[in-house]
Amino acid sequence: MIQLLNTLLIGITAGSIYSLMAIAMVLVWRSTRVVNFAQAGMALLSTYFGYEVIQLTHSYWIALPVAMLAGAVVASAIELIIMRLLLKHSSQGAIASIAPIIATLGLLGLIKSVIGYFWGNQDLSLESPLSNVGFTLGSDTLAISPLKLFIIIAVAFLVLTLSFIFQKTNLGLALRASAYSPEISRLAGIKVDLVRTIGWALAGAAGGAAGMLQTANGTGTLSPDSLEFSLLLAFGFIAAVIGGLDSLVGAVIGALVLGLVLAFVLTYIGGSLVFITAFVLLLVILLIRPGGIISQKAGRRA
């Protein structure tokens, strides 16, 4: 019984972090029709900035928002410089439809190399500010610890804020309109390019939070090749696809589903099958419901 509860908790915690990543990817996809593989790289870079802030202030609590801010800035810069260049140069040919994707891949490599240049390839320590030791219930230890509680609350807060922005504010309306129909939005006077940059900034901030939380929740070590970030990249993408690339709600649901499924596999079967399970889940969803779990369309060719 306790094991079941623990598994659920682990799954929800991991899933919440992936959901931030998935949201970031969905934000970029909807505003730019690009799957941004560099998202995890940007999250990584933001986390390194967070690390620097911790070195300066010894406070994770200051570092977290700063990392998010850094993520927003980095993402905006990348959108302004590279994405706009890319969209202008869109040409024909075999590569045209995937050129932006490959560019983001190149960007990922570039960011990792830049990180390696400035910070080196060794492991840096970025520890969680809260204890990850579970609360005790009688003689059992629950998986829920102060840290995990914080993560769930923080993510819930961020997701709610984002939803609020999207559904209830003028900016959110502009973001949605520009994503659905850039031409109509332009003719209606919306500065679609600016709005797109803001979309990227929000995605960058979400990524920064994901990076900081993931590192704290994991081994507490930071390096350019860290496994945690490769997982964040892969699982963030998988979660976004499971939820349907077009929907923020879907991203969150997809991520939670993924987190739970993987937690169960981890607990009851074993760590070795975790990645394969995620991959199989991805394939299954793509084959049965290409539009994602909550979509109504049966077939989707993107």
Add this chain to the structure above:
Amino acid sequence: MHKLKSNNISRLIGFVVFGIFLLYLSNTIDELRVYQGATVAMYVVAISSIILLTGYSGQVSLGHGALLAVGGYGAALVRNNLHAPVWLSFAAAVLIAALCGALLGVTAARLSGPYLAGTTLALAVGLPSIANQFKFLGGEQGLIFDIGLPPASLGETFSQYKWFFWIAALTALIAMWWLQNLLRSRYGRIWRAVRTQSVAAELAGINVARAKILAFTVSAGLAGLAGALLSMTISTVSPGAFPLSLSFALATGAVLSGVTTLGGVMIGAVTLVAIPEIADALTQRFGASENVINSLPGLMVSGLLIVVVLFVPNGPVEQIRHRRKK
């Protein structure tokens, strides 16, 4: 028909001549270059597999490194456990990888664009962890893949590296000749049609899904072959030999070569081998910290990829042809 045949024969002669030239080259240049030559040959096969998949059938795979790994492991397992001769292990690599490619292709035929890209990327990210889990794959250390010493008939001074080069170059030449024939045949035309006008192709009676799966299978087979060659040159096969950066490098090489045509494949292959060299030379010349040494090659590859995708997305060969047409 007669003209076609004579074209084929003249191309075959071209390959043979080139092969002889390479043979001569290997006797005159130094050891290190010979070894790099083997790596170039490996990249030629690997990049061509991507050209087939993306440039011809229009499917994108960002995780071809995983298929190379399958080939490498396949070759090693067959050789170590069945004591098979080298050429048989290579054949096994091709077959096993092709089988995986077929499976992947069945899924891929239903996906497109970013979904396919992301799925293959996920595969490339996850492969090291899969390989780590299974005992018979040797875990993190991996397996040994030893193709043995060059035969005595080639003489005492014939080095191991030269042997690698001969095998790799011969394999690459045969593979390229075969691939070029394939691409010029009906299959090549079908694949091109599938990429550029899949709806029209479907209406014209082409079984688009089958063509795509076939492309994936052949591409995977070639990738497996490249993987076997790679393992040969480093004499081992392990998860660390097929990192995510390999898939990136292949994508870069393919874009550099010009994804739509086989003609430029040497450009990509040579560049990929040249970059670490250049990076090395730069850091030696200007003296650099350890950080720079480690990150410079990656920086150059990624930077090059971004620049090429932005400004010359169809590759220099296509660009020149385009200019000539104007």
Add this chain to the structure above:
Amino acid sequence: MSLIIENLTVDHGAIRAINDVSFTVKKGELAALIGANGAGKTTLLRTLSGLNKPTHGKATWSATNLLHSKPEMLVRHGVSHVSEGKSVIPELTVEENLEIGALWRSNKKEMQQSKKTILDLFPRLGERLEQRADTLSGGERQMLALGRSLMSKPELLLLDEPSLGLAPLVVEQIFQSIRELTKSMGITILLVEQNAMGALKIADVGIVLNLGTIAVTGAAESLIADPAVRAAYLGY
């Protein structure tokens, strides 16, 4: 304050879509731009709103240069373009579709006022405010598109084939509404239409475009009466 177009030439690659076109639409006029399919009418409108790049020529609206601006600047110059076909965003609600027309102003009070005016003009929209735009009929969508364009309080309206795909009765209504806009709100309108008769009947001025050049211009009534125009475009 007029729409003045001088020697406008637009190329689509190797094809000259618009060839040396010049005309003027005076303030408060409703000008109907008619012509066969592919005559270049849509291209003309898209060039005016900055979606296409002209090869050479001039186009000004009350001394503001329309060409070479970004499309999103259009509403800020008092010009609104309702493009052909999908002119509403299906995934947004009716209310949201209206609101995006006034977002650039970011003045909540003005937005509410404009909304009221438009809902008075198109009461059917008021009944469906919370519904997604893709649940609307063709005629309602056109009303919504018009409504949205009015939210930015334009002085010049560029309308691209508003009657496309609509039933005859609905077309009548839409044309009447468009006529209202000029008569009571004084908005200058350049109306592109394939439904030549319907357009000319409500227009003050008619311009006939054929293969990228102007064939005839004149008062709408005289065009209706003109036998050549009748034979080619009015069907009798």
